[in-house]
Every structure is written in C-alpha cells, then in structure tokens.
Amino acid sequence: MTQVGKRLREFRKRLKMTQGDLAEGICNRSYVSQIEKGQVIPSPEILEQLAKRLQTEIKELWTESENPSFTLVEIQNSLRHIINRIDEQEWEIARKWLIKLQGASIPVSEEGVFLWAKGKIAEIDGRSDQAEEHYRNSIILTRENDNPTVLIRALDSLGHFYCEGNKPESAVSLLHEALQLLNRYEISGLLRISVLLHLGNMHVLLGEFYSAIEHLHHAQDLNKNYGILYRSGDLYLALGNCYQAIADYHNSELNFRQAASLFQIANQPIRLAEVNQRLGALFTENNQLDKAENSLKLALSALESSKDISLLNQTRIVLADVYRMKEQVSDAKELCQLVISTGDEKTLAEAQFILAEVMLFHGNEDEALIHLENARGYFTIKNMQKFLVKTYQLLGHIHLKNHRFEQAAKMYERSITKHLDA
DSSP: OOHHHHHHHHHHHHTTOOHHHHHTTTSOHHHHHHHHHTSOOOOHHHHHHHHHHTTSOHHHHSOTTOOOOOOHHHHHHHHHHHHHHHHTTOHHHHHHHHHHHTTSOOOHHHHHHHHHHHHHHHHHTTOHHHHHHHHHHHHHHHHHHTOHHHHHHHHHHHHHHHHHTTOHHHHHHHHHHHHHHHHHTTOOTHHHHHHHHHHHHHHHHTTOHHHHHHHHHHHHHHHHHHTOOTTHHHHHHHHHHHHHHTTOHHHHHHHHHHHHHHHHHTTOHHHHHHHHHHHHHHHHHTTOHHHHHHHHHHHHHHHTTSSOHHHHHHHHHHHHHHHHHTTOHHHHHHHHHHHHHHOOHHHHHHHHHHHHHHHHHTTOHHHHHHHHHHHHHHHHHTTOHHHHHHHHHHHHHHHHHTTOHHHHHHHHHHHHHHHHHO
16 A cells, blocks of 8 residues: 555545545546555546545645656656646646656656756746756757657746846747747647747847737737636736837736736735836836825835845835935935845845935935946946936036036936937
C-alpha cells in the first residue's frame, strides 16, 4: 500500500464511507480499491475530487516526501493538470504537482513541458537565472521533438520573462515566432490570447502603442468569441497604458476602470492597487489632483503591507508629486524621503527630482541642485529622455534666477535636444 492509498483509506474509514460512497460521481469503486492497494496512482483531477469528498486537502493525502512510480499516462495527466493550474495562476497547486514529478522518469516526449513548468515556478519564486535556463532548454528540446504547442508556450513565456525584465528587444524574435507558429498550425484558445497579450506588452515597452492596441483588441475579441475572461484584467490594464501614452485619456480611464472591476471581483488586491496607481498617474497628468490623491491613497493602503516595494515606491512618488502640486510641501517631502531610504535606483532618482522641486518651493536652491545632479546622473545613464528634459529645464530655471545666463542657456539647449531625441 502506498502512502496516498493508506491515507485515502484512513480518511474514508474515519467518515464511515464505503469505497462506493467515495467513488460516486468521481470514478468507479474498483479504481478507489486500486488506489488504496497501491496498484495505481490517481490522476491529479481525480485525487482533488476525492480529497474534497473526504473533506480534506490534497496535501493531507499525499505528502511531499512521497516518491511514487508514475506510468506514462499518469505523467501526462499530471503535466496536463500543471498546465491548467498555471493557466489559472494557481501557483501553489502547480508547484505541488511539479514536486510530485521530480523523482519520476520523465520521457523525452514530455520533458519540454516539464522544463517549461519548472521555468514558470522558478520565475514566480524570483529565481530568474533558473527560469531563463529552463525556458531556453524547453525551447531547444521541443524544437528537436517537433511539438509546436509546447514550443509556443516556452517561446511565449521566455518573451514575457524578458519584457518583465524590461528587455523587450530580447522578446521580439521569440514572440513573433510564437505568433507565426500559432498561425501555421492554426492553434487558438488561451495560448493565442496569452501570446497576443505579451506581444501587446512588448510593443508598449518599445513605444509602439498602435501595434500594441491592435494585438490587445484581437485578444479581447477572442475572449468575447469564447465567452470567457481569460487575462482580461491584464488586457484592460495594458490598453489603459496604451491610451494614456497616446493622450486618449477618456479611453485610458475606461480601460483602467474595467481592469479595476475585474481585479476586485477576482480578489487580487495587489493588481487592484496597480490599477489605482495607474489611475492616480493619469489623473495627475490631467491635473485632476483630488481624484489622483484618492486613487493613490487606495493603492497605498493595499501596498503598505505587501512585499511589492517597487510598486509601493512608484505610488509614493506619484503621490508626492500630487502633494507638491497641491503645495502640501511637508507631505511631499516625507514621501520622497521614504522612497530615498528604501527605493531602487530608478525610484530613488525620481524621488530626488521631486524633492528638488520641493526644495525650490522652499527657496533652498543649493539643496535642490544637489538632488537634481544626483537624479540627472541616473537619468543620463539610463537614457530616460522625458526626465532629462524636465531636469535640464529645472536646472536652467535655477541658473537663470541667479543670473548665470550662460549656464542657463546651456541647460535650456540640452533640454531642447533631449526633447527632440525623445
């Protein structure tokens, strides 16, 4: 008797159920008998249903230490289940079943999808180097085995991985190949929606907003045709970013609000905070400062207890800018100093820029210059043209105010040059 068979029998006896009672509507009685005797290992789907019938969880039936001997069919069933759980972003269930397969002898025909799944879990865990390696190995293996669906998954995931790491140029060939394979083999469904979403995000990062909108609308049309909402929150969020970038603020707000509704229904507070942060930035851009403040405070209330320090600091920076424009100087300064004490280089530089503006409001030009020079160094290294334009304008203003006309002229000239480059 295996551990899973033993535990299944214990729970069944505890509830005074017969094998037939347990099997009803799930499988046949003889299958339950075979599980209890250790003659078969149940498929992931069936084990989940049996656990539910026994009023417990899978982890109570199958411990992490168990190392069963899987048949090919059981491996294929487990991998199919892992794919479904990853598609639904049920990471802990996917991780559990992946652990179960670690000790199994994975056939070459299934190794590509196994490596892809390992890559997804490594990415979720923040093990970036391992994730990239697993995706690359999956691509190599599936090219050799001529498995287009698995190959598309791996190409899509590696392309998305590079976009998340702000390397959209590295994603271009991968995501375009994925789309070509989808078209060649006439593959549709959730996989096509995923590729279109990631292509849209890639084009956003490349500044190609109209191409992004085309891909994202295509993905939305597929959802509508299928009568589903797969990744719809992400699609609306990406479209909101696109429309904001092309100054179509009405459509931007509509899409952000649609995304917020979906993330709220799905009980995803961090994603909802992300949308509120984007709405705050949108309202700030339109000088709707009270609305911006309300949205950003909603985002902060959800983020302050989270581990997403990057999004937390981005939200603090936008809110600090709102406070600066509302002349709530002490509030703006406090938020900037919080970011400087905890932020990464990018958010630190942006906080220094806003703090420089606050110092100017106080008439403290020397401290403002220090903060501006610190920010300019980072903006120059990272070629952040938009921030460089504003930095040189502010430096020009300071020099002009102090009658340093030659230096002011140089700063304004650089501002114009950076504006043209942007």
